[in-house]
Amino acid sequence: MEPVSEAALIQGNEACAMAAIAAGCSFYGGYPITPSSDVAEQMVRLLPDAGGVFIQMEDEIASLAAVIGASLAGSKAMTATSGPGFSLMQEHIGYAAMTEVPCVIVNVMRGGPSTGRPTSPSQGDIMQARWGTHGDHPAIVLAPSSVGEVFELTVRAFNLAERFRTPVIVVYDEIIGHTRESVELPTSVEIVDRVRPTVAADEFWPKAPGANGIPAMPAFGDGYRFHVTGLAHDERGFPTENPDEVGALMTRLHSKVEDYEQEISEVERFMLDDAEIAIFAYGIVGRSAREAVQRARESGIKAGLIRPRTVWPFPGSEVAEVAAQVDTLIVAEMNMGQLIGEVERASGGRTEIVGHLRADGEPITPRDLFAELEKPVGVRK
Amino acid sequence: MTDVRSHLREWAMPHVLCPGCAHGIVLRSFFEAVDQQHLDPDKVAMVAGIGCSSRLAGYADFCTLHGTHGRAPAFATGLKLARPDLDVVVVTGDGDGLAIGASHLVHAARRNIDITVLLLNNSIYGMTGGQAAPTTPEGAIASTTPMGNEEAAFDPCDLLLGARASFVARVLAATPIEMTKLMVEGMSHRGFSFIEIVADCPEYFGRYNKAGGGAEMLTSLTIRDKGVAEPLASKRFVNHVPSSTPPPGVATGVLRREVRPVFMGVRKVDNDES
Numbered sequence: 001m002e003p004v005s006e007a008a009l010i011q012g013n014e015a016c017a018m019a020a021i022a023a024g025c026s027f028y029g030g031y032p033i034t035p036s037s038d039v040a041e042q043m044v045r046l047l048p049d050a051g052g053v054f055i056q057m058e059d060e061i062a063s064l065a066a067v068i069g070a071s072l073a074g075s076k077a078m079t080a081t082s083g084p085g086f087s088l089m090q091e092h093i094g095y096a097a098m099t100e101v102p103c104v105i106v107n108v109m110r111g112g113p114s115t116g117r118p119t120s121p122s123q124g125d126i127m128q129a130r131w132g133t134h135g136d137h138p139a140i141v142l143a144p145s146s147v148g149e150v151f152e153l154t155v156r157a158f159n160l161a162e163r164f165r166t167p168v169i170v171v172y173d174e175i176i177g178h179t180r181e182s183v184e185l186p187t188s189v190e191i192v193d194r195v196r197p198t199v200a201a202d203e204f205w206p207k208a209p210g211a212n213g214i215p216a217m218p219a220f221g222d223g224y225r226f227h228v229t230g231l232a233h234d235e236r237g238f239p240t241e242n243p244d245e246v247g248a249l250m251t252r253l254h255s256k257v258e259d260y261e262q263e264i265s266e267v268e269r270f271m272l273d274d275a276e277i278a279i280f281a282y283g284i285v286g287r288s289a290r291e292a293v294q295r296a297r298e299s300g301i302k303a304g305l306i307r308p309r310t311v312w313p314f315p316g317s318e319v320a321e322v323a324a325q326v327d328t329l330i331v332a333e334m335n336m337g338q339l340i341g342e343v344e345r346a347s348g349g350r351t352e353i354v355g356h357l358r359a360d361g362e363p364i365t366p367r368d369l370f371a372e373l374e375k376p377v378g379v380r381k
Numbered sequence: 382m383t384d385v386r387s388h389l390r391e392w393a394m395p396h397v398l399c400p401g402c403a404h405g406i407v408l409r410s411f412f413e414a415v416d417q418q419h420l421d422p423d424k425v426a427m428v429a430g431i432g433c434s435s436r437l438a439g440y441a442d443f444c445t446l447h448g449t450h451g452r453a454p455a456f457a458t459g460l461k462l463a464r465p466d467l468d469v470v471v472v473t474g475d476g477d478g479l480a481i482g483a484s485h486l487v488h489a490a491r492r493n494i495d496i497t498v499l500l501l502n503n504s505i506y507g508m509t510g511g512q513a514a515p516t517t518p519e520g521a522i523a524s525t526t527p528m529g530n531e532e533a534a535f536d537p538c539d540l541l542l543g544a545r546a547s548f549v550a551r552v553l554a555a556t557p558i559e560m561t562k563l564m565v566e567g568m569s570h571r572g573f574s575f576i577e578i579v580a581d582c583p584e585y586f587g588r589y590n591k592a593g594g595g596a597e598m599l600t601s602l603t604i605r606d607k608g609v610a611e612p613l614a615s616k617r618f619v620n621h622v623p624s625s626t627p628p629p630g631v632a633t634g635v636l637r638r639e640v641r642p643v644f645m646g647v648r649k650v651d652n653d654e655s
Contacts, residue, residue: 027463044647053462053646058488062455065448065485069428069459072446073467077459095449220444220460221467223423227390227439229447238393238439 005184012150012176013080015183016106017042019154020078022189025104026052027077029066031059031085034118035174036108039080060085064092064105071101072228074219076158080106083116086125087132093167094133095230097253100207100215102161102194106154106170108177111361120361121173123283123334129169130312136250138257140264141169141312145286147181153309159192160264164257165214171311173334175284175363197224206237207249213256257313266309267318271297275304277373278322280343281332282308285364289332292369303373311339316346323347330372332356332364385412388422390442397436399507401583401595403554407501408437410557411470414564426467428457430482432508433582434474434501451482454489457496462646468568471498475516476506479537483515486575490546492644493572499564500537500575501554503582511585522589538636541575548574549636554581555599559633566635572643579633 010018016039020028028043030036044054053070057063060081067077081089086107096103111117112124125132129141140160142153154170161168197204197216206226207215218224231239232246240246257264268286271293272278281289286307296303306322308315319342323329329351331340340355347353356372358364389412398404415425425443429435431450438445444467448456453471461469478486478500489496505523506512513523513530516537520529541549548570552560560578567574581587581598592598 027459029459048647048649051649053648055458055462055646057455057458058484061452062458062485062488065452065455066459066462068448069446069456069461070463071459073460073463075463077463091449092452219464220426220446221424221464225423225442225444227445227447229439230449231447236392 005186007182008185009180009182010147011038011178011180012147012172013038013108013178014042015147015151015185016080016154016170017046018185019151020104020158021046021050023076023155023158024191025076025078025158026050027067027070027075028052028054028079029057029063029070029077030079030081031057031063033060033082033085035110035177036080036082036085036106038177039106039108060088061091064089064096064103067103068092068096068099068101071103072220074222076102076162078104078106078158080108082108082110082118083112083122083125084114086128090128090132093169094135094137096167097133097137098230099228100165100217100253101167102165103167104154104157104161104170105167109171109173111359117361119174121175121284121334121363122359122361123173123285123338124359125171126311126333126335126338129171136254138166138254139169139312140164140166140257140310141171142309143282143311144170144172144176144309145283145307147176147179148183149309150176151183151185155189159190162192162194163214164260165194165217166257171283173284201225205235207233208235209252213252213259261313264310265313265315265318267315268305268307268309270305270307272304272306272322272325274302275326276302277328277330278304278306278326279330279332279369279373280306280319280322280339282311282339285332285334288364288366289369291366292373295366295370296373299374301373314339314342314346316342319343319346320348320350323351326351328352328354330354330356330369332369334364335359383413383416385409385416388412388415388442390440393440396440398433399584401581401587401598402433403580403595403599404434404437404501406554406557407499407560407578407580408441410560411441411499411564413561414568417561417565418568420468424467426460426469427472428453428460428469429472430474430477432474432477432506433503434472435477437472451477451480452485453477454482454485454496454498458489458492458494461494461496465495465645469496470568471496473498473500475500475502475504475537476514479515479535479540483540487540487544490541490544490573490575493545493547493641495572495643495645497564497567497574498576499578501578501580502537503580503586505582505586507582507585511589521586523585524589537577538575542637546575546637547572547639547641550575551577551579551633551636553579553633556633563635570638572641
């Protein structure tokens with residue numbers, strides 16, 4: 001029997017690059033920035049043998065532009081960056097959303113704002129990943145919490161990008177990026193490819209919605225001559241200011257993701273069934289939280305964890321369900337309070353929300369969160 | 382001159398360009414260049430940024446990408462590396478290519494990416510309403526230089542020569558046959574080719590600087606063209622600004638043509654290609 005997995009001792013950033021190759025990535029364009037540079041350094045080694053192309057661009061704006069160009073040429077394409085570079089990529093995240101060009105953007109989060117703390121972990125880009133580019137647009141953002149999950153969710157990011165014709169963002173932090181862990185890597189993964197048109201070239205309209213609202217996408221050079229623009233456009237792909245056509249585009253851009261939230265959203269529920277107190281955490285903090293919940297259970301505290309692996313679209317209904325059950329919901333994140341606002345909104349006042357926030361460059365530890373869980377009722381805040 | 386309408390997206394008309402603007406002449410010359418090379422239109426990709434010149438891509442019946450402001454060379458780089466069989470042409474302007482996008486242009490040239498860049502230099506930002514550009518001559522009036530431009534301009538070809546572009550040429554929009562010839566030479570050049578096309582903007586530059594309408598501006602450019610072919614004797618800015626001193630000339634033709642390695646990204650070398 002073929003082995004289904006093989007063990008490896010690798011960093012999160014290495015897992016990311018290996019996953020990209022496994023998912024069929026054939027183009028990488030990037031710009032060096034700590035703590036994501038290892039992804040590029042792995043890709044340049046792995047891509048040529050996989051039949052792909054690597055280029056180091058002049059900045060992050062150009063990196064994502066090159067990625068989009070390559071995707072339009074039919075490649076699965078990716079870039080990786082960190083905070084300041086992610087800020088520069090916002091222009092083209094919007095362009096990819098508007099033009100519906102599949103691509104994967106990995107943001108290994110470091111402390112901000114600005115140059116901040118290049119080698120410290122952070123979860124300060126969670127809102128930027130959702131709202132960083134201007135204008136209304138859908139967002140799919142995945143947040144792995146371990147090296148193994150970096151592999152799994154990077155593969156998933158490619159598949160979601162292809163399926164929904166949208167940029168997909170993977171966010172993890174410096175700790176996961178640089179930590180070496182022993183992981184079991186699958187020898188093969190499920191691969192999703194974008195839907196190609198079947199109509200004749202002269203009948204092809206590049207933005208005519210398919211059955212699920214997602215237009216079929218040929219590559220440049222495949223015999224379909226079409227126009228791609230970041231201007232609001234009609235189904236023929238040509239600029240329009242007609243409110244009906246612009247409205248239809250904006251509605252479809254959102255509904256093609258919102259209608260499939262159930263499919264896109266992944267939430268880990270840990271020891272929640274009888275929980276009276278729960279932690280909401282994602283990424284590396286989710287791992288500390290899991291450990292803290294286990295310790296609390298050993299101490300007789302009925303604690304649980306809700307951990308979104310998909311942070312956007314935000315799993316509002318799952319959070320609401322937990323909020324209706326527990327007395328206290330602790331939101332732990334390595335920032336000054338970003339997703340806590342979403343948790344409060346989804347909870348609708350049904351539980352006490354407590355923030356355990358930290359943005360000083362140090363991780364939130366299991367001990368920190370265990371101490372939070374241990375506090376008697378009424379002492380928090 | 383052939384009938385190039387088959388390359389035009391007539392369904393996309395009317396176009397957005399102003400009367401007297403030479404951009405249409407440039408597009409026609411490009412269509413001629415495509416036909417003279419017998420290129421398969423399915424394999425021609427036109428990549429543009431933002432601005433008047435960049436809107437040309439929308440009217441050309443090829444694979445067309447109307448990207449973001451200044452970034453066309455970066456989009457084109459990804460496209461060309463992923464699909465080397467495409468003929469990739471960037472259409473940009475002096476604001477798009479030399480201000481916000483100067484870095485991308487310089488680095489595509491440095492790498493010797495096998496694409497052709499057509500830079501339509503009308504010495505002003507047209508699409509946004511006549512603001513000063515990096516090529517607006519000193520003293521010229523723009524909407525953001527009402528007292529005359531105090532900033533120094535630079536020569537696009539100088540910049541690209543410095544960036545090691547392996548093919549650099551300049552041509553006047555008023556000489557469409559020469560323009561087609563240079564486009565064919567640029568596109569068939571193996572490596573990065575840059576062609577500055579000296580164009581007009583009667584609506585803003587012409588009006589603000591009393592340089593006349595489209596016909597007058599293009600005619601005056603023709604008179605100033607010394608027709609200097611390679612090697613370049615001298616090159617100066619085109620100066621539309623009325624002045625008591627004789628206007629400087631503008632050298633046209635091929636300013637550099639050299640053979641050097643083309644960068645196709647880090648990839649496994651296909652022995653069949655060498």
